[in-house]
Structure formats: structure tokens, C-alpha cells
Amino acid sequence: MTDISDLIQPLVALRRDIHAHPELGFKETRTAGRIAEALRAAGLDVHEGIGGTGVVGVLKGRSGPRSLGLRADMDALPMVEKTGLEWQSTVEGCFHGCGHDGHVAMLMGAAQALARDPQFSGTLNFIFQPAEEGLGGARHMIEDGLFERFPCDRVYALHNWPALPAGTIATRAGPIMGAADKFYLTLTGKGGHAALPHVTPDAILAAAALVQQLNTIVARDVPPSSNAVLSVTQFAGGQSHNVLPAEVRLGGTVRTFDMAVQDRIEERLREISAGIAASFNVSVTVEYDRYYPASINDAEAAEDVLHIAADIAEAYRAPEPAATSEDFSYMLQARPGAYIWLGQGCGDNSPALHNPHYDFNDDVLETGMRLHIALARHWLRD
Secondary structure, eight states: OOOOHHHHHHHHHHHHHHHHSOOOTTOOHHHHHHHHHHHHHTTOEEEEEETTTEEEEEEEOEEEEEEEEEEEEOOOBSSOOOOOOTTOOSSTTOBOOSOHHHHHHHHHHHHHHHHHSOOSEEEEEEEEEOOOSSSOHHHHHHHTTHHHHSOOSEEEEEEEEEEEETTOEEEOSEEEEOEEEEEEEEEEOOOEETTOGGGSOOHHHHHHHHHHHHTTHHHHHSOTTSOEEEEEEEEEOOSSTTEEOSEEEEEEEEEESOHHHHHHHHHHHHHHHHHHHHHHTOEEEEEEEEEEOOEEEOHHHHHHHHHHHTTTSOEEEOSSOBSSOOTHHHHHHHSOEEEEEEEEEOSTTOOOTTOTTOOOOGGGHHHHHHHHHHHHHHHTOO
16 A cells, blocks of 8 residues: 555645635635645646636556546635634635535645556546536536546546545445526515505515425425425515515525436426416516536446445445535536545534534545545556
8 A cells, every 4th residue: 555644744734724725716826826836846747727727737657548537626615614723714704614625635645646656557637626616617627628638538526524434435326416406586566565465466475475385396296206405595575564575586496316307396496486476466587597417426437436445444335315516517427437425524513514613624634545546546557
């Protein structure tokens, strides 16, 4: 097994430095600069500015036809950190609350280890991606020629998972992360005095009825054998206790794993909105955005992960996908590969992702590095 013990502490320092200086999607200039500098120091061929602030480090082994892409996301979240750690964010309202700082460190460590012992056949592409958090950085990199400039026969991405015990590894064939849709519904009436509702269509009452009806879609329009989530998360309207507002705005999200189910939910949302409009004498405008597709793992790639990971840590087949979304889905649509969960939990009280008290668990850095290295050596074997 490759000795990487001397790399761990410098990587912890790198991870904590990135954590202390977080940057939002497409603004990761400092982070990308640190990544490019470290990759060059390790001897990789470095390419910057891909899809915005993306960085790709290329490492060639012995002559061989195969190529592999290993991806880490590098953006932070627009939220306030409350960990109180020594390396807490120094940027107000910006925080690495999803562990992308740890993903960067693990992939960087794998690049450094493989660069000093390039015993593989083919080409390795280390992909450091911007703007995963809702902005589609993966799609931007692909549209900027990622896979034409850096061919990848297969791609992998590793994400920390607080719900799993620290150091365990899990994945599955087929769906592993949900498609993410967002919707906004604007209900418009006339507005008027609250004491005279009989002359003023009530947009708030119509919106309340619409929320109730939308929550029947998954229960009554989706087959019981299919997984789906519809959540209304925003309800805004009115500014005074005695005025019926002319406009109410609803917002929410839909998560699915099957495009037919996705189509059916959008269809019913539009039909129900039209029905509410007619029933309450208001108009309803529907904005529906399918911003991330479902992440669908290639079966062979997922099985390879489970086989390889068993020699590194406790590895198992995830029993079901997660309803959360991931823009690595775009890469999986373009190339076969797999999305992998790395457990980082420290018991039942481990803060979840996107929690203000969350911090990446540095104890799992080595496991993640070793998995990246093993995946590379397996796919690029002679």
C-alpha cells in the first residue's frame, strides 16, 4: 500500500486554510489559485479558467489508451458559520458547510501521491469544479469543452456523508441522488379591504388551498413504487392586517429519480394551479425549472467501487438513493461513472450538511485519498 502518511498534515492545513477563506460559486479565485499552485508543485500539467474558475490537473502514466476523471467541488455556501473553530470562516455570510474544502484536500492528496509514484497506464484528469451549490458548475465545465479537452472514459466523484460512520464507503448502481426542480407560483387577484372579501378575490385563501392540493400529488399521482418529494417552502403575501393582498407567491422544490415521474409531477402541478385559479377567480403564473437531473451511477462503475473499497475500509451497497441533488449528474450523463459517499459521522449528534455547526472530519482524509488512488490504479491498470 502506498505510503501517504507524510501528506496528511499538509493537507489538513490546506483544508483548514480553504475553510477559513470560503468563496461562493464562480468566485473561487483564491481557492483555484491555491489548487493550481499545489498541482504545479507536484509536477502536473495544469489548466485554469475552465467553465469559469475550474481547474484541471493532468497526470500521465505509462503509455496507454485509457483515461479517468476524478472530480472535487470547491465552492462554499451563502450561510453563517457557528462552529467557533480556530479555522472558522473569515468571510461573513460564507461558509464551507458542505465539506467541499475536504473534497479538494482529498483529491489534491491523491494527485500528489500518484504524481510521485505514477505506476499506472494512461491519463488521469483531476477535475476541481466550481459552483456545485445550485449554479451548475459541472454543466459549465462540460459546455466549455471539459471532456473534449480532457477525455475521460470514466468519471468518479466522492462526497462526505455525515449520516454514515466515519471512514465507511457506500455507493449503488442506478439512481443515487435526486433530480432537483424548483417552482414559483404567483397568484394574482384584485386586492382590497379585508372587511369586504365578497368583492375581492382572496389570493391568500387560494394559495392556502393550492398548498394543500400540491401535497396530494406525490400521494395520489405518483406510483407507490416510485420515490418522489414535493415540498412547498415559501409562502409570501400581504403587508397589513386589514388588506387582502393582490398577489401571493409560493415557492418550493420537487425531487425525483425517474423522468416519467418528474414529468407527471410537473403536469399535475400545472393542472392543479389552473384549477385553483378557476375556483377562486384568481390568475396563477407557473415558473418551473428543472435545474439538476438525477445522478444515475453506471452499474459496472459502481460495482468496481464496492470491490475496490472493500480493501480500504468498510464498504457496502447503499440501500436507497438520497433525495438531495448534485450537479455531478451532468458528468454522469456525459460519461459513465459513479458518485460515492464517504462516511464522516461521529455519532448521532454529527451536524448534517448545510448546518451552521458542520465541519469536515479531517480523520477521513486518508480514506478518501486512498480510495481515489485505488480507483485510479484499478481503471488505469496495464
